[in-house]
Amino acid sequence: MQVEGACHCGAVSFTAHVDPDRVMVCHCSDCQVLSGAPLRAVVAAPYESLVVTGPTKSYVKVAQSGNRRAQVFCPECGTPLWATAPENPTSVVIRLGCVKQRALFEPAVQIWQHSAMPWVTRLASVPASPQQQAFLPAAPPTGAA
Numbered sequence: 305m306q307v308e309g310a311c312h313c314g315a316v317s318f319t320a321h322v323d324p325d326r327v328m329v330c331h332c333s334d335c336q337v338l339s340g341a342p343l344r345a346v347v348a349a350p351y352e353s354l355v356v357t358g359p360t361k362s363y364v365k366v367a368q369s370g371n372r373r374a375q376v377f378c379p380e381c382g383t384p385l386w387a388t389a390p391e392n393p394t395s396v397v398i399r400l401g402c403v404k405q406r407a408l409f410e411p412a413v414q415i416w417q418h419s420a421m422p423w424v425t426r427l428a429s430v431p432a433s434p435q436q437q438a439f440l441p442a443a444p445p446t447g448a449a
């Protein structure tokens with residue numbers, strides 16, 4: 305399926321042909337730190353299907369196993385975009401958050417569950433607001449007796 309993506313500031317945009325069956329959630333601690341989120345959702349695409357407009361920057365993450373992954377992001381706004389092998393990439397793992405059609409995709413698998421936030425499975429029961437609201441309920445008035 306053809307998708308469009310962009311970073312938050314718009315300096316980088318891209319298209320790719322993703323495989324809707326290869327959507328994954330990763331709970332590993334590297335994804336938590338690198339995404340700034342409690343988990344990361346990604347979708348895979350062949351590297352040759354990726355067409356990029358605008359400048360990107362990458363940070364090569366070295367895993368304990370020695371495996372190296374280029375983490376590609378917008379140099380202006382820092383939006384994480386995708387990861388690839390640093391040399392001779394054949395596939396690209398696109399960060400679902402920067403894909404315009406992201407709501408159409410559902411994960412087929414979750415990995416690194418052992419480092420998942422303990423509340424992830426309870427999220428559906430957390431009180432929810434349809435839009436922005438104050439972070440915490442307003443404190444009760446003081447001095448009211």
Ligand SMILES: [Zn+2]
Pocket residue numbers: 311312313314315316378379380381382383
């Ligand atoms: Zn940007």
Ligand SMILES: [Zn+2]
Pocket residue numbers: 330331332333334335336344416
């Ligand atoms: Zn991960």
